[in-house]
Amino acid sequence: MILQEKQQRNWQPILKQFAAVVGKNSVVQRREELLTYECDGLTSYRQRPAAVVLPKTTEQVAEIVKICHQNQIPWVARGAGTGLSGGALPVEDCVLIVTALMKKILSIDLENQRVVVQPGVINNWVTQAVSGAGFYYAPDPSSQIICSIGGNVAENSGGVHCLKYGVTTNHVMGLKLVLPDGSIVDVGGAVQEMPGYDLTGLFVGSEGTLGIATEITLRILKTAESICVLLADFTTIEESGAAVSDIIGSGIIPAGMEIMDNLSINAVEDVVATGCYPRDAGAILLVEIDGLEVEVATNKQRIAEICKKNGARNITTANDPETRLKLWKGRKAAFAAAGHVSPDYYVQDGVIPRTQLSFVLREIEELSKKYGYKIANVFHAGDGNLHPLILYDNSVPGALEKVEELGGDILKLCVQVGGSLSGEHGIGADKRCYMTDMFNGIDLETMQWVREVFNPQGLANPGKIFPTPRTCGEAARAVQSEKKFEQLEVF
Amino acid sequence: MILQEKQQRNWQPILKQFAAVVGKNSVVQRREELLTYECDGLTSYRQRPAAVVLPKTTEQVAEIVKICHQNQIPWVARGAGTGLSGGALPVEDCVLIVTALMKKILSIDLENQRVVVQPGVINNWVTQAVSGAGFYYAPDPSSQIICSIGGNVAENSGGVHCLKYGVTTNHVMGLKLVLPDGSIVDVGGAVQEMPGYDLTGLFVGSEGTLGIATEITLRILKTAESICVLLADFTTIEESGAAVSDIIGSGIIPAGMEIMDNLSINAVEDVVATGCYPRDAGAILLVEIDGLEVEVATNKQRIAEICKKNGARNITTANDPETRLKLWKGRKAAFAAAGHVSPDYYVQDGVIPRTQLSFVLREIEELSKKYGYKIANVFHAGDGNLHPLILYDNSVPGALEKVEELGGDILKLCVQVGGSLSGEHGIGADKRCYMTDMFNGIDLETMQWVREVFNPQGLANPGKIFPTPRTCGEAARAVQSEKKFEQLEVF
Numbered sequence: 001m002i003l004q005e006k007q008q009r010n011w012q013p014i015l016k017q018f019a020a021v022v023g024k025n026s027v028v029q030r031r032e033e034l035l036t037y038e039c040d041g042l043t044s045y046r047q048r049p050a051a052v053v054l055p056k057t058t059e060q061v062a063e064i065v066k067i068c069h070q071n072q073i074p075w076v077a078r079g080a081g082t083g084l085s086g087g088a089l090p091v092e093d094c095v096l097i098v099t100a101l102m103k104k105i106l107s108i109d110l111e112n113q114r115v116v117v118q119p120g121v122i123n124n125w126v127t128q129a130v131s132g133a134g135f136y137y138a139p140d141p142s143s144q145i146i147c148s149i150g151g152n153v154a155e156n157s158g159g160v161h162c163l164k165y166g167v168t169t170n171h172v173m174g175l176k177l178v179l180p181d182g183s184i185v186d187v188g189g190a191v192q193e194m195p196g197y198d199l200t201g202l203f204v205g206s207e208g209t210l211g212i213a214t215e216i217t218l219r220i221l222k223t224a225e226s227i228c229v230l231l232a233d234f235t236t237i238e239e240s241g242a243a244v245s246d247i248i249g250s251g252i253i254p255a256g257m258e259i260m261d262n263l264s265i266n267a268v269e270d271v272v273a274t275g276c277y278p279r280d281a282g283a284i285l286l287v288e289i290d291g292l293e294v295e296v297a298t299n300k301q302r303i304a305e306i307c308k309k310n311g312a313r314n315i316t317t318a319n320d321p322e323t324r325l326k327l328w329k330g331r332k333a334a335f336a337a338a339g340h341v342s343p344d345y346y347v348q349d350g351v352i353p354r355t356q357l358s359f360v361l362r363e364i365e366e367l368s369k370k371y372g373y374k375i376a377n378v379f380h381a382g383d384g385n386l387h388p389l390i391l392y393d394n395s396v397p398g399a400l401e402k403v404e405e406l407g408g409d410i411l412k413l414c415v416q417v418g419g420s421l422s423g424e425h426g427i428g429a430d431k432r433c434y435m436t437d438m439f440n441g442i443d444l445e446t447m448q449w450v451r452e453v454f455n456p457q458g459l460a461n462p463g464k465i466f467p468t469p470r471t472c473g474e475a476a477r478a479v480q481s482e483k484k485f486e487q488l489e490v491f
Numbered sequence: 492m493i494l495q496e497k498q499q500r501n502w503q504p505i506l507k508q509f510a511a512v513v514g515k516n517s518v519v520q521r522r523e524e525l526l527t528y529e530c531d532g533l534t535s536y537r538q539r540p541a542a543v544v545l546p547k548t549t550e551q552v553a554e555i556v557k558i559c560h561q562n563q564i565p566w567v568a569r570g571a572g573t574g575l576s577g578g579a580l581p582v583e584d585c586v587l588i589v590t591a592l593m594k595k596i597l598s599i600d601l602e603n604q605r606v607v608v609q610p611g612v613i614n615n616w617v618t619q620a621v622s623g624a625g626f627y628y629a630p631d632p633s634s635q636i637i638c639s640i641g642g643n644v645a646e647n648s649g650g651v652h653c654l655k656y657g658v659t660t661n662h663v664m665g666l667k668l669v670l671p672d673g674s675i676v677d678v679g680g681a682v683q684e685m686p687g688y689d690l691t692g693l694f695v696g697s698e699g700t701l702g703i704a705t706e707i708t709l710r711i712l713k714t715a716e717s718i719c720v721l722l723a724d725f726t727t728i729e730e731s732g733a734a735v736s737d738i739i740g741s742g743i744i745p746a747g748m749e750i751m752d753n754l755s756i757n758a759v760e761d762v763v764a765t766g767c768y769p770r771d772a773g774a775i776l777l778v779e780i781d782g783l784e785v786e787v788a789t790n791k792q793r794i795a796e797i798c799k800k801n802g803a804r805n806i807t808t809a810n811d812p813e814t815r816l817k818l819w820k821g822r823k824a825a826f827a828a829a830g831h832v833s834p835d836y837y838v839q840d841g842v843i844p845r846t847q848l849s850f851v852l853r854e855i856e857e858l859s860k861k862y863g864y865k866i867a868n869v870f871h872a873g874d875g876n877l878h879p880l881i882l883y884d885n886s887v888p889g890a891l892e893k894v895e896e897l898g899g900d901i902l903k904l905c906v907q908v909g910g911s912l913s914g915e916h917g918i919g920a921d922k923r924c925y926m927t928d929m930f931n932g933i934d935l936e937t938m939q940w941v942r943e944v945f946n947p948q949g950l951a952n953p954g955k956i957f958p959t960p961r962t963c964g965e966a967a968r969a970v971q972s973e974k975k976f977e978q979l980e981v982f
Contacts, residue, residue, distance in 0.1 A: 111740070112844045134742070158684070169689065170661075185937050186930075192874060193649070193842045195913040196926065196956060197938045198660065201692035222742035249602070251625070251713035294785035351684045353603045383683060422686040435687065439677075446676050447688045453944040465687060 009093060011050060014071055018053050018095075021063040026101065028052035037096050040078065041143075042086040042430055044346075044400060049076070049090035054101045058176055058184060058214040061097065065212070066182030068095055074459045077208040079119060079151030082143040084347055085428030087155055087207045091463050097212060099150045105129055106215060114173065114190050115218045119150025123157075126218060135220040138165035141424065142332065153213050156205030158424030160256040160288070160331075163382035165221065167424060169204040176215035177203065180460040190217060202450070207426050208461040210454040224290035227255075228300050229324040232312040233281035237261050237377070240283040241357040243310040244381045247287070248354065250306065252299050255288040257382035258331050261361075264338075264376040264389070268330040271337040276316065277330050285312075285381070286331055288324075334378045335389065342374070342391035346400075348407045349425040350414035352384045363413055364388055371406040385423035386414070412437050427465045435467045500584060502541060505562055509544050509586075512554040517592065519543035528587050531569065532634075533577040533921055535837075535891055540567070540581035545592045549667055549675060549705035552588065556703070557673030559586055565950045568699040570610060570642030573634045575838055576919030578646055578698045582954050588703060590641045596620055597706060605664065605681050606709045610641025614648075617709060626711040629656035632915065633823060644704050647696030649915030651747040651779070651822075654873035656712065658915060660695040667706035668694065671951040681708060693941070698917050699952040701945040715781035718746070719791050720815040723803040724772035728752050728868070731774040732848040734801040735872045738778070739845065741797065743790050746779040748873035749822050752852075755829075755867040755880070759821040762828040767807065768821050776803075776872070777822055779815075825869045826880065833865075833882035837891075839898045840916040841905035843875045854904055855879055862897040876914035877905070903928050918956045926958045 011029070018027045028034060029051045038046040050073075055061045068075045075095045078088040090096050102118035105125065109115070110133050115126055123144040126137035140159035141147055147157070153175070158167040165171075174188030188200030203210055234240045240259050247254065260268070265277045265284060277284050285307065289299045296319075304315050318324045330337075338345040352360050361377065364386075368375040376389040388410055392403045411421050411431065415438045421431055435444060448466055452458075502520075509518045519525060520542045529537040541564075546552045559566045566586045569579040581587055593609035596616065600606070601624050606617055614635040617628035631650035632638055638648070644666070649658045656662075665679030679691030694701055725731045731750050738745065751759070756768045756775060768775050776798065780790045787810075795806050809815045821828075829836040843851050852868065855877075859866040867880040879901055883894045902912050902922065906929045912922055926935060939957055943949075 111736075111846050156684075156689075167684065169692070179937070183933055185933050187934070187937070189911065190909055191842045191844060191911050193647075193658065193876065193914045194911050195696075195918045195922070196930070196935075197697055197941055198647075198692050198695070199938065199941070201660070201689050202941075204689070205686075206688055225742065245602075251716065292786050292789050294789050295783050298783050298785050351682045353682060355602045385684065418681050420680065420682050420685050423684045427686045431686070439687070442674055442676055443678070444687075446670070446678070446690065449944045450688050450690070450693075450941065453940045 009050075009073075014067065014073070015051055017067050018051065018064060021067070022053055022055050022060050026054040026056075028054070037078070037081070037090065037098070040081040040086060040088040041084045042089065042428065045086055045089055045429060047090045047092060049096040050093045052096045052098055054098050056101045058178065061178045061212055061214050062182045062184050064095070064097055065178050065180065068459055069181050069457070072457065072459065074462050076461050077150070077154070077212045079148035079154070080122070080146055082147040083151055083155055083426065083428065084349065085155070085422070085426040085430040087426050087428035087461070087464060088151070089429045099148065099212075102150070102214065109190075110135065112190060113220050115220055117149050117216050117218065119148060119153070119213055119216060121149050123147050123149060123152055126220070130220050131223065134223050136223050137171065137218060137220050138162070139168045139171055142335065149216055149218070150213055153204050153216055154206070154208050155426035156424070158380070158385065160258060160380065162424070163257055163380065164253050164255045169201055171219045172200060172204050172216060173219055174217035175200055175203055175213045177211045177213055179211040180455045180457065188217065205426070207428060207464050209451055209464055211460060226293040226296040226319070227288065227290045227324065228296050229318045229327045230287040230289065230300060230303055231276060231284060231316045231327050232304075232307040233278050233284045233314050234311055235282045235313065237283040237361055238358045239311040240285045241361065241381065243285055243307050243312065244357070245354060246306045246310060247303055248382065250302060252302060254299070254303070254382065255290045256286070257380070258286045259377070259379055259381040260284050260331060260334060261377040263374060264334050264378045265330070267337040267341040267376060268334055271340045272329060272333045274326065274330040276327055278314070281313070286327065331378070338376055338389045338391060343393040343395065346390040346392065346403045346407055348386070348388045348390065348410050349423050350386050350411050350419060350421060351423040352386060352414050352417050352419035354384045356417040356419070357381070357384065360386070360413060360417060364410060367406060367409050371402060373403060373406060380423065383423070384419065408434060429464055432465055432467045435465070500541075500564075505558065505564070506542055508558050509542065509555060512558070513544055513546050513551050517545040517547075519545070528569070528572070528581065528589070531572040531574045531577060531579040533575055533580065533919065536577055536580055536920060538581045538583060540587040541584045543587045543589055545589050547592045549669065552669045552703055552705050553673045553675050555586070555588055556669050556671065559950055560672050560948070563948065563950065565953050567952050568641070568645070568703045570639035570645070571613070571637055573638040574642055574646055574917065574919065575840065576646070576913070576917040576921040578917050578919035578952070578955060579642070580920045590639065590703070593641070593705065601626065603681060604711050606711055608640050608707050608709060610639060610644070610704055610707060612640050614638050614640060614643060617711070621711050622714065625714050627714050628662065628709055628711050629653070630659045630662055633826065640707055640709070641704055644695050644707055645697070645699050646917035647915070649871070649876065651749060651871065653915070654748055654871065655744045655746045660692055662710045663691060663695050663707060664710055665708035666691055666694055666704045668702045668704055670702040671946045671948065679708065696917070698919060698955050700942055700955055702951060717784040717787040717810070718779065718781045718815065719787050720809045720818045721778040721780065721791060721794055722767060722775060722807045722818050723795075723798040724769050724775045724805055725802055726773045726804065728774040728852055729849045730802040731776045732852065732872065734776055734798045734803065735848070736845060737797045737801060738794055739873065741793060743793060745790070745794070745873065746781045747777075747871070749777045750868070750870055750872040751775050751822060751825060752868040754865060755825050755869045756821070758828040758832040758867060759825055762831045763820060763824045765817065765821040767818055769805070772804070777818060822869070829867055829880045829882060833884070835883050835885040837881040837883065837894045837898055839877070839879045839881065839901050840914050841877050841902050841910060841912060842914040843877060843905050843908050843910035845875045847908040847910070848872070848875065851877070851904060851908060855901060858897055858900050862893060864894060864897060871914065874914070875910065899925060920955055923956055923958045926956070
């Protein structure tokens with residue numbers, strides 16, 4: 001049997017159409033320039049797109065998407081490319097629609113606490129634009145100085161302050177969307193209560209599979225009158241976990257609550273030398289408390305008492321911005337520090353009910369021993385969002401596969417105790433094979449109904465979120481390997 | 492041309508199938524017993540269902556829905572029937588699936604702050620079940636002692652405390668659903684962060700058009716250490732509105748902030764004689780402040796100062812539960828009081844940006860004069876959710892139509908200033924004809940895509956939310972008149 005050669009697409013006329021919409025300089029097609037776009041923050045998978053297009057307006061996005069729609073070209077939207085689950089990983093012969101030139105803050109309404117931005121606006125810019133007037137934008141991923149709001153919307157990003165204030169979906173009021181057929185739709189709006197289906201909420205976290213948000217209406221909050229950071233160190237990580245449970249149990253909801261284990265502490269001290277985190281501590285707990293001055297003072301005292309009751313050795317607090325920053329510095333540098341103390345690291349992102357913290361940490365230690373890889377634990381303790389950092393050396397053959405397996409076992413553990421596969425990094429290409437551990441067939445099918453109705457041709461970010469082909473052991477790799485299989489068929 | 496007579500359904504075998512699932516006593520079919528189910532809280536429209544079925548379990552609901560699916564029978568889910576937009580209004584020859592017997596609280600997990608309930612559980616019961624342990628369920632519609640959680644989910648109900656704590660969607664973590672084909676699906680879960688599409692958020696507020704929730708996982712909150720109610724009275728309603736703006740502008744988010752105008756004050760004093768609301772005031776402002784004792788004390792003082800600065804004549808505060816209840820009593824009785832001072836009243840529900848409050852209230856006064864009906868204004872001032880009560884006499888021919896027109900003009904006004912058609916009562920049958928004032932064709936069509944994918948045969952709560960037939964002047968009436976048209980065709 002002679003296998004049919006896959007028809008090669010003639011890209012030239014299509015690239016000309018793109019150029020007619022966005023201008024020649026905003027279409028990237030040269031092989032060496034495309035290198036940058038081969039992966040996002042999940043660097044272990046790479047796929048070169050056929051072309052990159054950089055639109056500036058909603059209308060340009062709509063035109064580009066229409067051209068893709070008419071020519072059956074798969075496309076992937078990309079913000080700043082900092083995502084950690086491969087949500088913006090290109091697929092074979094796709095067009096990457098990059099929002100990097102859509103960087104305008106379109107309007108600021110302080111009185112109604114709304115800011116409208118284009119998707120390429122960097123997370124941190126929103127706060128910078130309104131902080132002078134006493135406001136800020138709450139969701140604060142670690143990458144906030146480089147990640148874009150569009151990407152935050154796609155992945156429903158979280159951050160340190162999401163314990164008290166919620167994740168991205170709680171701060172997005174409305175969206176202008178380009179759907180996969182190129183039509184432009186408005187969902188949600190400036191006021192909180194909108195009738196009809198909550199398509200804004202549906203779209204946030206849909207990882208680019210339902211369309212592209214080209215205008216985003218954000219809610220901004222008033223900056224708290226007083227902010228305090230409390231650092232407590234403990235002999236064991238269990239003690240720090242118990243303190244977290246007791247703080248929440250007492251009715252206090254701090255702005256953020258973070259735990260770092262001994263391995264993370266030492267990695268951070270090796271690299272950024274904060275001098276604040278005792279190297280012999282089993283764990284440190286960082287708590288940010290905000291509110292009225294009297295409220296912060298009262299809560300600070302209560303939290304300190306709870307920490308002491310749970311075995312805290314030392315407690316340091318800081319109210320001034322400079323010292324607060326110093327206390328946070330190590331936490332903010334934790335991922336980077338892991339990169340310094342180990343040739344490579346793999347960040348996992350899972351959620352567990354807070355009450356399972358001690359059990360899960362012990363199990364992770366067992367897995368670490370079983371697989372023979374060190375695991376540093378850094379996590380949003382208040383909402384049970386774990387970030388185990390698996391340290392390994394990618395130059396050792398087979399290491400990545402083993403580390404992925406270990407990461408998968410951690411995720412399965414999270415699901416087993418009633419938690420979730422992802423707290424804030426999304427499923428993307430990386431975790432789709434685990435979706436069946438969390439959802440049964442009909443649950444997943446129901447989500448895919450929604451995908452199909454928005455994206456019937458499957459052109460918008462194919463191969464993400466859902467475990468298709470469902471039989472694959474490692475679905476992420478399938479995105480890459482499809483090409484190989486097709487090439488094999490030719491001969 | 493001889494018009495084909497519409498085939499009459501033979502209900503007997505179907506009713507037998509229902510009885511086989513839920514038992515004979517849980518199938519209501521006698522004409523006089525069906526009377527109760529002809530309408531929900533929107534009493535101006537009535538339609539008798541063909542039958543009422545009262546299941547007790549998810550499996551029974553699924554079986555009932557499957558029978559409807561197989562026999563192409565439209566069905567409408569109904570909770571306690573207190574909804575104000577006709578969301579549970581039957582359609583012709585439909586089956587009403589009533590959740591009144593699904594009243595179990597299935598589990599309480601205080602440590603993780605989750606309660607799982609069946610849909611027929613009354614809103615207030617959730618708080619009663621956990622208040623002894625120091626917790627409560629935040630969304631508190633005025634009807635909270637009689638309305639059910641299932642209905643709250645369908646309509647995304649709000650309440651006085653939703654200013655600070657959000658509406659129902661912010662407190663529903665997960666759902667077990669029966670979809671219109673009878674399949675059972677789980678969406679969301681116990682932890683906040685779930686991967687994949689946010690189908691929980693999509694379902695909340697979908698007014699029974701996507702399926703029936705049979706198990707609902709709710710988030711409960713810790714009861715605040717201290718609660719205070721502040722009552723301020725003003726010469727004009729504009730002053731009270733300005734005070735609200737200044738309170739929010741100062742960064743304080745009270746638990747609730749309510750305004751009542753002179754007409755409402757007098758109606759309430761006529762009926763329940765609180766003795767707290769001065770009859771000569773242009774408006775009163777009720778503010779509930781909660782939090783730590785020190786925080787409440789500080790905020791109380793600040794709010795009192797802001798009220799005085801805006802012209803408040805008297806300020807009363809109450810910290811003890813009994814006096815707090817006394818201050819709230821009139822507000823809670825406002826709708827009932829309107830029923831006493833006027834033969835009939837029509838409650839409207841619209842949302843405006845807070846900054847438009849003064850302008851919109853003046854316009855409503857103009858509309859009141861133009862149409863010749865008194866309008867009492869009672870509203871959730873903090874989030875701009877208006878509840879104008881139009882007082883009229885339904886025995887006057889044509890009055891209801893005029894009142895509906897006036898109500899429609901108020902809604903259009905809300906939309907014109909950047910607000911919304913509904914804050915917390917839903918669209919139901921009552922407001923669907925106004926959806927085109929708020930959404931353009933493609934926006935509405937996108938929502939309907941979602942409806943069709945869940946509900947392809949259109950059997951789940953037909954004729955709600957969406958303005959079909961789109962040409963009708965008053966779409967709500969179309970639900971009723973369809974029967975007449977069909978009957979006319981026979982002859």
